[in-house]
Amino acid sequence: KTGVKKDGKIVAVEFNNILDGGAHHSYGVTTTMIAGICLTLPYRIPNYRYTGRHVYTNKPVTGAMRGHGANQPAFAFDSQLDLLAEEIGVDPVDMRLKNATQPGDVKIPNVCHISSCGMQESIEKVAQSMKWKDKRGKLPEGRGIGVGSYGFFSGALYNYFNTSRPYNEAWVRVNGDGTVHYFTLAAEIGQGCDTILSQIVAEELGVRLEDVSIISSDTGIVTGDTGAFSSRTTMMAGNAAKEAAADAKRQLFGAAAKLLGRKIQDELDAKDGQIYVKRTGKGVSVSEAALAYQSANSGAPVLGRGVYTPADPIAEGTVVSPTWSFGSQIIEVEVDKETGEVRVIDSATAHDCGRAINPMSVEGQLEGSMHMALGYALSEEVKFEKGKVVNPSFVDYKMFSALDMPKVDSIVVETDDPHGPFGAKESGEGLTIPTAPAIANAIYDAVGVSIKDLPITPEKVLKALQEKSKK
Known part of the structure; x- marks a missing residue:
């Protein structure tokens, strides 16, 4: 039920929703909540009341489909908006x-x-x-x-509050030859996240994309990722990857600053595998900086770590x-x-x-x-x-x-x-x-x-x- 002014401005919406969840709970409470939230997203609704009911029936277990919980409310509401627009003579x-x-x-x-x-x-x-x-x-x-x-x-x-496990964890190792290994548990299931996440690492480090290799199959290296669902990978794995690459870059800049005789790391930047002084352009390669770091740290490689967990959601x-x-x-x-x-x-x-x-x-x-x-x-x-x-x-x-x-x-x-x-x-x-x-x-x-x-x-x-x- 929707109320609008004569000019088409939405005043209030009341949304009653009954969800057929089959014989088992599955995502019932989650889906019910998502539906109520997603109806409010595209448009401003100053007054809103939502009642959601998840009911059990003699059907198989349900699960999340693409657009989980949002498709049905959008169909009902956007269809109704057109009927309202016609009634008051406003273009949809x-x-x-x-x-x-x-x-x-x-x-x-x-x-x-x-x-x-x-x-x-x-x-x-x-x-x-x-x-x-x-x-x-x-x-x-x-x-x-x-x-x-x-x-x-x-x-x-909302599913993972009160846990010490990160939403995503990433490691970025810079090798002596200037190549980069990026470790993650983000699952590539055809959505293209291997490419996106490698781009994020390359951009943050200032190296070429072809120099980044992704390893996403070993739970013994990194342990944190909650799964490939809810359109979360670019946001959550991407933030962890960027933080890990930034951590590795700080280590590289420290080594490069010594090679270049600089004391203020903020004067440095990196692009196309080169670390250089912004003012003069003088620089060294990422490979040279990585080797210098290893020499100064008993052979230990540059290793950046990053995690993503929201700081203060409320x-x-x-x-x-x-x-x-x-x-x-x-x-x-x-x-x-x-x-x-x-x-x-x-x-x-x-x-x-x-x-x-x-x-x-x-x-x-x-x-x-x-x-x-x-x-x-x-x-x-x-x-x-x-x-x-x-x-x-x-x-x-x-x-x-x-x-x-x-x-x-x-x-x-x-x-x-x-x-x-x-x-x-x-x-x-x-x-x-x-x-x-x-x-x-x-x-x-x-x-x-x-x-x-x-x-x-x-x-x-x-x-x-x-x-x-x-x-």
């Missing part, structure tokens, strides 16, 4: 811009504070990319355009996550009124990832998330009968292929977050959230029916069109 994009979250906003005191936010810029960029003003309500019958927005975690904190308002990513998406669809089939023909997504350490990786995540979210919105559904799954294979569980992909304009929106390594935030789970509401809103623009449950199958579209024709 203008309504979102009017209510967009801004840096410094406090969503939940001491729990969810916004340290950086590119929400407004994201909405503006996708609207420009998709020519929103030229298309909304002006396309031929059966064609429509819709918008959805989102915010998401950059690493969950004081900083980061009890749930160190910071949050934001973004917006606009989708154009074509609806066949004879069959009910919905075809996505064009899209643009703008994502605030903080500082884009690897822009190509961010774009890859944006494109991959579109593929996954299309299935969530239009075809994928686990069906049950008396507690048993009746479509347990990919014959009946319909997934999109590469041939089904629409055009995707991936727009990287950069902000500078004080909590992230070099200002970086997540570019993982949050990207799947806006697709379902954007498609639903585009369908409404195309044929005037609002589909309120997922997936949006041809049968549901036809049924809604038939009911509309009877009115």
